[in-house]
Amino acid sequence: MSKIWSETLYDAYGQSFAIDKVYFESKTEHQHLMIFHNAMFGRVMVLDGIVQTTEKDEFIYHEMLTHTPILAHGNAKRVLIIGGGDGGILREVCKHTSIEHVTQVEIDQAVIDMAKEYLPKHSNGAFDDPRANIIIDDGIKFVTETDEKFDIIISDSTDPIGPGEVLFTSTFYDGCKRCLNKDGILVTQNGVAFMQPDEVVTTSKRLAPLFSDTCFYGAAVPTYIGGIMTFAWATNNIQCRMQDVTAIRQRYSAANITTRYYNPDIHIAAFALPQYVIDAINE
Amino acid sequence: MTAFLKDIEIQQLAEQHGAPLLVLDCARLQQQYDDLQAALPGVEFFYAVKALPNDAVINTLKQLGAGFDIASSGEIDQVHRQQINPRRTIHTHPIKKDRDIRDALRFGCTTFVVDNIDELKKFRKYRHRVGLLLRVSFRSETAVVDLSRKFGCNPDEALQLIQRAQQMGIHVKGLSFHVGSQSSSADAHVHAIEQCMRIMLQSEVPLSTLDIGGGFPANYDGKTQDINDFCAPIREALSKIPADINIIAEPGRFLVAPAVMSISSVMGKAVRAGTTWYYLDDGVYGSYSGRIFDHATYPIRTLKTGETRSCVLAGPTCDSIDVIAEDIQLPELEIGDLVIGEMMGAYTAATATDFNSLARAKVLVLNEPGQDTLTPALQESLFPQPPELVPATLNTH
Numbered sequence: 001m002s003k004i005w006s007e008t009l010y011d012a013y014g015q016s017f018a019i020d021k022v023y024f025e026s027k028t029e030h031q032h033l034m035i036f037h038n039a040m041f042g043r044v045m046v047l048d049g050i051v052q053t054t055e056k057d058e059f060i061y062h063e064m065l066t067h068t069p070i071l072a073h074g075n076a077k078r079v080l081i082i083g084g085g086d087g088g089i090l091r092e093v094c095k096h097t098s099i100e101h102v103t104q105v106e107i108d109q110a111v112i113d114m115a116k117e118y119l120p121k122h123s124n125g126a127f128d129d130p131r132a133n134i135i136i137d138d139g140i141k142f143v144t145e146t147d148e149k150f151d152i153i154i155s156d157s158t159d160p161i162g163p164g165e166v167l168f169t170s171t172f173y174d175g176c177k178r179c180l181n182k183d184g185i186l187v188t189q190n191g192v193a194f195m196q197p198d199e200v201v202t203t204s205k206r207l208a209p210l211f212s213d214t215c216f217y218g219a220a221v222p223t224y225i226g227g228i229m230t231f232a233w234a235t236n237n238i239q240c241r242m243q244d245v246t247a248i249r250q251r252y253s254a255a256n257i258t259t260r261y262y263n264p265d266i267h268i269a270a271f272a273l274p275q276y277v278i279d280a281i282n283e
Numbered sequence: 284m285t286a287f288l289k290d291i292e293i294q295q296l297a298e299q300h301g302a303p304l305l306v307l308d309c310a311r312l313q314q315q316y317d318d319l320q321a322a323l324p325g326v327e328f329f330y331a332v333k334a335l336p337n338d339a340v341i342n343t344l345k346q347l348g349a350g351f352d353i354a355s356s357g358e359i360d361q362v363h364r365q366q367i368n369p370r371r372t373i374h375t376h377p378i379k380k381d382r383d384i385r386d387a388l389r390f391g392c393t394t395f396v397v398d399n400i401d402e403l404k405k406f407r408k409y410r411h412r413v414g415l416l417l418r419v420s421f422r423s424e425t426a427v428v429d430l431s432r433k434f435g436c437n438p439d440e441a442l443q444l445i446q447r448a449q450q451m452g453i454h455v456k457g458l459s460f461h462v463g464s465q466s467s468s469a470d471a472h473v474h475a476i477e478q479c480m481r482i483m484l485q486s487e488v489p490l491s492t493l494d495i496g497g498g499f500p501a502n503y504d505g506k507t508q509d510i511n512d513f514c515a516p517i518r519e520a521l522s523k524i525p526a527d528i529n530i531i532a533e534p535g536r537f538l539v540a541p542a543v544m545s546i547s548s549v550m551g552k553a554v555r556a557g558t559t560w561y562y563l564d565d566g567v568y569g570s571y572s573g574r575i576f577d578h579a580t581y582p583i584r585t586l587k588t589g590e591t592r593s594c595v596l597a598g599p600t601c602d603s604i605d606v607i608a609e610d611i612q613l614p615e616l617e618i619g620d621l622v623i624g625e626m627m628g629a630y631t632a633a634t635a636t637d638f639n640s641l642a643r644a645k646v647l648v649l650n651e652p653g654q655d656t657l658t659p660a661l662q663e664s665l666f667p668q669p670p671e672l673v674p675a676t677l678n679t680h
């Protein structure tokens with residue numbers, strides 16, 4: 001029988017994976033990272049007992065966190081990625097020939113090296129894109145100190161318990177605000193609201209004072225169990241998410257990108273939230 | 284009694300490795316585990332790592348299917364190094380820093396123990412991730428170490444705390460108790476089980492787990508009740524519990540105490556006020572720390588025979604409290620002679636200190652399952668001056 005890896009995100013409920021082969025395992029101080037193969041999801045990366053990404057369903061997450069803000073913006077040239085060491089976001093951003101520059105700030109070079117070797121399909125060569133500038137630094141430090149400005153900021157962090165914690169703070173959001181261009185958009189991964197409604201509530205409270213338009217959109221990613229994953233959305237230009245499907249179709253068509261989850265109809269529909277999310281935010 | 288080594292083997296190990304030593308026999312540990320399992324069928328065991336935080340102990344028990352009771356981030360690191368499935372661990376310290384909770388969650392342990400409202404509040408922000416056991420306090424008349432004063436809520440408060448937890452959206456999944464350590468009868472266990480069941484049946488929130496703690500006595504004095512007899516009333520009490528309730532226990536002492544023997548040597552002797560004092564190279568600041576912290580009296584013997592007389596055994600430090608035994612009957616000893624402490628696995632090495640910058644006793648491991656040699660390789664330890672693990676070879680011809 002195969003060995004079984006069980007996620008320990010929740011005490012009373014969880015998902016398990018049969019491990020066909022372990023490719024990589026590292027335990028640093030208080031951090032346990034493993035990449036293994038599973039027959040249904042391909043390569044699976046887990047950190048501290050929680051699924052981070054799998055080859056099979058990563059496209060849903062990465063496409064939605066990337067194309068939604070870029071095409072909603074309509075004229076994005078400069079993108080900042082915080083975290084995202086597996087390279088999936090970078091790969092999606094680089095699909096847009098209209099994007100002139102991408103800065104990615106990842107706190108740990110080892111994550112990039114490991115992902116390049118064991119999850120090569122995630123970045124698919126994007127780390128070598130001439131438009132990409134990879135900086136190994138603390139994301140919160142970068143957004144607080146940089147003089148550069150960006151049209152889109154994508155925060156692709158780990159969960160709030162662990163190294164990604166600072167990327168859910170007001171200080172980080174404030175830093176993002178200061179290095180966003182006038183019509184810029186910040187998007188962040190924000191957890192599965194059905195299972196952990198607190199994350200939506202907290203993020204909403206922290207973003208609202210900083211941006212004139214804050215909301216969430218969602219997509220169901222199978223290995224982020226428990227319903228839709230929410231992505232936070234923050235900008236000072238409400239027009240960005242008021243684009244109709246025709247406008248998005250034109251931009252999508254002009255971008256000439258291939259996607260497997262994202263399309264203009266999904267784009268519009270993703271902003272329609274279940275009532276339990278709306279109630280949680282408004283409580 | 285321990286007696287897993289013949290005198291000649293003890294002599295051999297001392298010559299080979301030098302005193303002071305602690306010798307751990309994993310086969311004896313396994314025997315204890317099997318005995319306890321036979322005495323408490325259907326009960327799931329979580330070894331209390333604190334009793335002897337030793338990698339070989341953890342590895343042996345892991346292979347026997349045990350879970351692990353951890354109470355600190357250091358203990359988490361240790362079970363993590365031994366690749367223990369976090370689902371097979373419970374965090375049992377009733378009082379925690381936020382950091383402790385986060386470390387445990389990041390390891391993958393999602394079961395925690397609380398016994399008061401302030402502790403409960405700490406879990407509000409982790410409420411979607413955790414399942415809690417509420418520790419209830421019952422005083423034991425007979426326990427040597429009474430744990431019900433420092434920890435545990437009053438049984439009368441339990442339902443209210445469960446209700447408060449529910450209002451906060453925190454899942455309390457069961458109750459736990461500790462009657463104390465080294466009980467002389469199971470009366471306290473039985474009483475606590477009955478009281479907990481009363482609470483569990485009254486609770487509106489379904490409670491799935493009852494943690495009956497530890498307190499299973501080790502046979503220090505040779506007169507302690509056999510574990511099967513000791514547990515008979517507990518078995519009886521547990522038999523009345525509905526089958527869908529999961530019964531767990533946190534044995535520590537019972538499992539490891541008889542699995543370890545201390546070997547120290549006489550490094551000096553003097554006659555003071557007509558009594559002979561022997562100064563050993565291990566004492567109450569070292570392996571015999573349980574004399575102080577654990578109120579334990581270990582069976583002590585020598586390899587010599589002959590007429591015995593009353594003497595004093597003192598440890599190697601400069602402190603006057605460092606006396607292992609007063610008025611103990613031993614044959615006349617010479618410098619270099621070995622003194623054997625039996626039943627020295629629980630709360631001995633675990634609470635040893637580095638006072639006087641004296642090195643702690645080396646730990647030798649025998650019969651570790653899955654090891655070709657008799658011991659594991661040198662392992663990283665939690666301690667600033669770690670108890671050294673060295674390979675032991677034993678000529679058993």
